[in-house]
Amino acid sequence: MCLLWACLLRVSRSTSCFSPVSCSSWAAAARRCNRWVLGVLAAAVAAGTAPGSSVRAAPGPRRITTDGRRKQDLAWSPDGRLLACSLYHTAGQIGVALFDPAGRLVRLLSTDPVEMAPAWSPDGKRLAFVHVTHSGTDGELDIHEMDLEGKTRRPVIEERKAFDMYPSWSPDGRQLLFTTTRDRTQEIYVSRADGTAPRRLTSDPSLKQHPCWSPDGKEIAFNSNRDGNFDIYTLDIEGQNLLRLTRERASDTWPAWSPDGRHIAFVSRRDGNPEVYVLNRDGAGARNLSRAPGFDDCPAWMPDGRTLTWVSDRDGGWDVYVLQP
Amino acid sequence: MLCIGEQRQEWCGGVRRRALVQAGFLGALGLTAPQHAGLCSAVAGRAVILLWLWGGPSHLDLFDPKPDAPSEYRGPYPTLETNVSxxxxxxxxxxxxxRAHQWALVRSLFHQQNDHGIAGTIQMTGRSPQNGRVHPHAGAIVNRLRGNPRLLSGFFVLGDRLQQGHRLIQGEGGGQLGVVYDPLRVTYDPVAGVQLGEVQPPRGVDSARAGRRRSLLDHLAERSPTPTPARDAEALGQMYEKAFSLMTSSEGRRVFELEREPPKVRDAYGRHRFGQSCLLARRLVESGVPFVQVNWSTHVEAEEDAGDGGWDNHYRNFEMLADRQAWPFDQACAALLDDLAQRGLLGTTLVVAVGEFGRTPKINPNAGRDHWPGCYSALLAGGGVRGGQVIGASDARGEAPAAQPHTPEDLCATVLHSAGISRTDVLALGLPVEGEPIHELF
Structure with missing residues (x-):
């Protein structure tokens, strides 16, 4: 019986498809073809994508985490040394976690059952995030901030009977962008960094998600269904000059502005499944970067401006991949 | 209280099944070896897999899109043409x-109960509780009438007892048929794997010790101040005999060993709880179990509401659907249909995906949708159902049936009909019958 359960446990945890089996399969294929070159290439590919490997085998996204747990809301620290995200770490629990660039879990910051959607302060010392307060089995979503140890915490946006989400610090650290349902529709607001002086930027009955700042702090990008399905829009920080960037008959969501301000990465279902796309600032030149049949979402640029990161289930689990487009 | 090993069980008014099961060390003996030997004959039987979408999924955002409805109704997700024109x-x-050629939709289900618990009871039993009496679950009726006597149980639920908040809901058991027809529960955890739950042997209890416990159990049962009714006692006795005779057999446990499946198959279902539970359901049906219910979640509530991912999306409905709910359902349900079809089981296995109600067509002020029993959808496939068709229709905003309205009672009658159980069969059990099978499906 012990053997049985040990076996069950082992198999249930082996969610990676890059197991020794896959390596040996490649080798077997090479032998059958009797082409040693193919064998060498196959081994290189398998090794390059194995957990913990730093070898880049071929052009294409490189996997950096290997635990396979669901991750969302990726955000790189300003110095590029830490990746914050929402991590589904235990059954029924979602917390803010920090990973290093090699994909190793540095620390789980959340002790409460549900905390998520972290956003870095520009000085890299604090994280704003969505905090859930339970009353019975009802949850209320507010925005809190904490230090990188998860010890010093304080509420920033607390509006009773409203759901506050998607915090995003302005590039100068003085303002906070977020969505809220305080007006009985989901609207985008901006406030001072301490949560005071909230100001409404949008006013229409559509849904708005994932607002993020342009690097110069003059505009925001977000997705909304104001014209039917979800598309990507930009808006200046006074709530004027709305510009629709995508016009597909499929959802476009999760905009992420590149550090140089020239591109916006986003998630599109135009190919039938969620794929990571990038387009130019004016909405032209959309192209698919992920190109996998499964789920690719939550894009985030690294601070170098040349590397894009996202979450994909292409290898069975939910892991973080990086690519230099 | 009766204390058996690590388990403390009530001992009043008869013997509780869970205590007996654990005392009897039914551990890990869901199925019998002869049953496996007779696999071919079992496969020929009819079966039902109920994918229970607890919490109530939004019909407008999944099965019944309304692209021409006003923006405050239609939601953000555009329509997708299926492979059926x-x-x-x-x-x-x-x-x-x-895969729309494989499945049908009923878009005109409705009832009048806005409460998860009551609506769930009605959907699973096909009848409202009457004077405190809860009707048997459809799976219990199938188990009673079509259960293979060689099986330990003909009714499995993959998941824990359903809860609404902190309250357990009614209608998951044998009702008037007796506890013998309650389901056996097995759960799947992505880290720990298959958990046999109430049939798990207590730690440290080997077969010799189990034998002594069996003797003690017999002794206690004989001395019970309120003897178990004769019919139940006989059924329980048969169950124990089957279990004990196979206590040391690994054959019966094989059905739960998902690692026997090729990794490609496991990946196709998805390595998440719902996906692997659907795979386990297929294995159980293949082994002759006539009714398996796969619970999407234990709680109606999402993680943000102290739940475990139920479909009760009063807020963040559109994030939950896209990020956590629709894709694993889509993945696992499609894989299940493919797998059943590939194994020649889809023709005899009815797959039903439904929750206890739909959700408000009008988006609420919290960017969510609330409870809506006035109109909702069910997906049905296999078991004689003709795929590629839509039965009934909702009105322009998805608020009420516009054609061919059907009730949960009708859906329950349809499930029994597909399992080969007639109205007469049910009446012969002394159970009232409500609803009519939706014959247009077949």
Whole structure:
């Protein structure tokens, strides 16, 4: 019986498809073809994508985490040394976690059952995030901030009977962008960094998600269904000059502005499944970067401006991949 | 209280099944060896897999899109043409859209109960509780009438007892048929794997010790101040005999060993709880179990509401659907249909995906949708159902049936009909019958 359960446990945890089996399969294929070159290439590919490997085998996204747990809301620290995200770490629990660039879990910051959607302060010392307060089995979503140890915490946006989400610090650290349902529709607001002086930027009955700042702090990008399905829009920080960037008959969501301000990465279902796309600032030149049949979402640029990161289930689990487009 | 090993069980008014099961060390003996030997004959039987979408999924955002409704109703997810001309779902179900020839939709279900618990009871039993009496679950009726006597149980639930908040809901058991027809529960955890739950042997209890416990159990049962009714006692006795005779057999446990499946198959279902539970359901049906219910979640509530991912999306409905709910459902349900079809089981196995109600067509002020029993949808496939068709229709905003309205009682009667159980069969059990099978499906 012990053997049985040990076996069950082992198999249930082996969610990676890059197991020794896959390596040996490649080798077997090479032998059958009797082409040693193919064998060498196959081994290189398998090794390059194995957990913990730093070898880049071929052009294409490189996997950096290997635990396979669901991750969302990726955000790189300003110095590029830490990746914050929402991590589904235990059954029924979602917390803010920090990973290093090699994909190793540095620390789980959340002790409460549900905390998520972290956003870095520009000085890299604090994280704003969505905090859930339970009353019975009802949850209320507010925005809190904490230090990188998860010890010093304080509420920033607390509006009773409203759901506050998607915090995003302005590039100068003085303002906070977020969505809220305080007006009985989901609207985008901006406030001072301490949560005071909230100001409404949008006013229409559509849904708005994932607002993020342009690097110069003059505009925001977000997705909304104001014209039917979800598309990507930009808006200046006074709530004027709305510009629709995508016009597909499929959802476009999760905009992420590149550090140089020239591109916006986003998630599109135009190919039938969620794929990571990038387009130019004016909405032209959309192209698919992920190109996998499964789920690719939550894009985030690294601070170098040349590397894009996202979450994909292409290898069975939910892991973080990086690519230099 | 009766204390058996690590388990403390009530001992009043008869013997509780759970205590007996654990005392009897039914551990891990879901199925019998002879049953496995007779696999071919078992496969020929009819079966039902109920994918229980607890919490109430939004019909407008999945099965019944309304692209022409006002923006405050239609939601953000565009329609997706399926591989059957004229049939549409939303873009959140791409895998099922490619297999619409295999499944049918009923878009005109309705009832009047806005409470999860009561609505769930009605949906699973096909009847409202009457004077405190809860009707048997459809699976219990199937187990009673079509259960293979060689099986330990003909009714499995993959998941824990359903809860609404902190309250357990009624209607998951044998009702008037007796506890013998309650389901056996097995759960799947992505880290720990298959958990046999109430049939798990207590730690440190080997077969010799189990034998002594069996003797003690017999002794206690004889001395019970309120003897178990004769019919139940006989059924329980048979169950124990089967279990004990196979206590040391690994054959009976094989059905739970998902690692016997090729990794490709496990990946196709998805390595998440719902996906692997659907795979386990297929294995159980293949082994002759006539009714398996796969619970999407234990709680109606999402993680943000102290739940475990139920479909009760009063807020963040559109994030939950896209990020956590639609894709694993789409993946696992499509894989289940493919797998059953590939094994020649789809013709005899009815797959039903439904929750206890739909959700408000009008989006609420919290960017969510609330409870809506006035109109909702069910997906049905296999078991004689003709795929590629839509039965009934909702009105322009998805608020009420516009054609061919059907009730949960009708859906329950349809499930029994597909399992080969007639109205007469049910009446012969002394149970009232409500609802009519939806014959247009077949």
């Amino acid at each position: 004229g049939m549409q779902v939303t873009e959140l179900l791409p895998a099922l859209a490619r």
